[in-house]
Amino acid sequence: MSTERNVLDPLEIAETWYRGGRKVALATVIETWGSAPRPVGSHLVIDDEGNFQGSVSGGCVEGAVIAEAMEIIETGAPKILEFGVADETAWRVGLSCGGRIRVYVERIEG
Amino acid sequence: MERSTLQAINAARAARRAAVVVTDLSDGTSQVFPEGAKFPPEWDSVIVQALRSGRAGVTAVEERSLFINVHLPPPRIVAIGAVHISQALAGLAAVAGFDMVIIDPRTAFATTERFGNVELLAEWPEDILSSRPLDRYTALAALTHDPKIDDYPIRAALEAGCFYVGSLGSRKTHATRVERLTQAGVPAEAIGRIKAPIGLDIGAASPAEIAVAVLAEIIEALRRRDPAGRAGGAR
Numbered sequence: 001m002s003t004e005r006n007v008l009d010p011l012e013i014a015e016t017w018y019r020g021g022r023k024v025a026l027a028t029v030i031e032t033w034g035s036a037p038r039p040v041g042s043h044l045v046i047d048d049e050g051n052f053q054g055s056v057s058g059g060c061v062e063g064a065v066i067a068e069a070m071e072i073i074e075t076g077a078p079k080i081l082e083f084g085v086a087d088e089t090a091w092r093v094g095l096s097c098g099g100r101i102r103v104y105v106e107r108i109e110g
Numbered sequence: 111m112e113r114s115t116l117q118a119i120n121a122a123r124a125a126r127r128a129a130v131v132v133t134d135l136s137d138g139t140s141q142v143f144p145e146g147a148k149f150p151p152e153w154d155s156v157i158v159q160a161l162r163s164g165r166a167g168v169t170a171v172e173e174r175s176l177f178i179n180v181h182l183p184p185p186r187i188v189a190i191g192a193v194h195i196s197q198a199l200a201g202l203a204a205v206a207g208f209d210m211v212i213i214d215p216r217t218a219f220a221t222t223e224r225f226g227n228v229e230l231l232a233e234w235p236e237d238i239l240s241s242r243p244l245d246r247y248t249a250l251a252a253l254t255h256d257p258k259i260d261d262y263p264i265r266a267a268l269e270a271g272c273f274y275v276g277s278l279g280s281r282k283t284h285a286t287r288v289e290r291l292t293q294a295g296v297p298a299e300a301i302g303r304i305k306a307p308i309g310l311d312i313g314a315a316s317p318a319e320i321a322v323a324v325l326a327e328i329i330e331a332l333r334r335r336d337p338a339g340r341a342g343g344a345r
Contacts, residue, residue: 011123015116026111030135030177031168041166041179078138102168104177106138110113 010043010054014108023048024108025069029056029101030080036099048073056103057083069105078106111140118142119181126183126245130157133177135168183247184209185273185332190235190263191253192219195278198321199251200228206325208249213238215259235263249274249328251308255283257290265291268300274331276305276324305331 010026018024027044029036037058044054044062046069056065061083068081084100115131119142122129128145132153143149149157156169156178166179186209189196196212203210211229214220220232231238239262244250250267252260255278264287267275277287284306291301309323310330 011116011120015113015120018113018116026116028133028177028179030166039166080135104133104135106111106133108111108113108116 008053010045013053014043014045017045017047017051018108023073025073025105026108027056027065027069027081027103027105030104031102032099033084033101034099036101038101044069046070046073057101061101061103065103065105072105072107076107076109078104080104115140115142118144123181123183126247128161128183128247129181130160131179131181132157133179135175135177183245185247185249186210187249187251187328188213188244188263188267189251189253190214190260191256191278192216192221192225192230192232193253194317195253195321195324196251197224198318199324200225202321202325204228206329208328213263214254235259235266239263239266244270244272246271246273248272249331250276251324251328252277253308255279257287261287261290261294264304265294265296268296268303273335274305274328275303276308276327278308279306281307 014024014026025046027046029038029040029042032040037060038056042054042056044052044056044065046052046066048070050066050070052062052066055062064083065081068079072079081103082100083103119129119131122142122144130143131140132143133140143157145161152171156171160166160178160180164180164182168175168177170176187199187203189199189210189212192212192214200210200212211231212220212225213231213233213235215232215234217232220230222230244267250263250272252264254260260277264275264277277284279287288301292298305327309320310326312323314320314323
């Protein structure tokens with residue numbers, strides 16, 4: 001019933017940023033295994049200057065997602081990223097909880 | 111994702127309408143399906159299932175890998191009565207992440223001095239609910255124990271399938287309420303969904319403690335609601 005919209009909502013922010021002329025990518029958790037900090041469907045929105053809002057983990061892999069997203073903003077080709085303790089990259093960026101996640105990153109178009 | 115898709119998702123969420131987003135992971139195309147829309151036959155069952163369960167995930171349909179995301183409206187609490195319990199409930203609801211609105215036509219009760227930032231409507235529930243209807247993602251707590259104020263929104267909440275309908279008052283007060291609702295033609299099954307006396311039985315005594323008991327009961331109804339889609343509380 002409240003008409004006030006959440007100012008920290010990633011999808012609202014994505015629309016606002018895009019409308020404001022920024023290039024925007026949207027990252028979404030599409031699969032999780034084991035204990036994962038954010039549920040499937042969680043969003044992170046990134047612009048071409050590396051500004052971001054929302055989360056796909058508890059801060060563990062956001063840095064890597066943002067770096068990939070900035071490339072996707074340039075190329076326009078969506079990508080599925082996977083992070084988990086078994087993988088070298090993830091070990092560095094660290095999903096300390098021991099879970100594994102897949103994140104879909106796409107550019108806002110049109 | 112197309113900008114128009116993003117706008118459609120946000121429009122559905124702003125209108126408190128559930129929506130499913132289907133993304134084809136092989137080609138990156140995505141489409142939005144608001145609740146009640148016509149779904150493509152090949153996706154109908156996965157979309158309906160997602161709306162019912164509220165669960166997002168990857169699924170394969172006709173050898174295409176699809177990501178199904180679900181956006182359900184955020185749960186909110188509508189309290190009837192700007193009473194002492196509502197004052198405490200408003201603070202607790204904010205902490206627990208619920209939107210809350212309080213409706214009370216008695217202007218002496220419904221003052222911003224008593225309620226601060228909570229949305230407060232000093233009007234009759236009949237007048238408010240016709241333009242801002244209840245829905246399945248709403249909990250209704252009737253807290254005035256005045257039939258003139260409480261009865262209408264209780265009936266409206268049962269009809270709208272609110273996931274929680276609770277009503278303040280002793281067992282005796284509730285017994286007379288049941289009689290009135292029965293005479294008004296409300297089915298016994300619907301009346302049986304009303305939680306009364308309101309709140310989990312934790313021996314709550316003060317208004318603040320009763321508010322805790324009410325919020326706990328609302329959370330239970332939300333988290334354990336029937337995954338088959340009908341808003342819960344029937345147990």
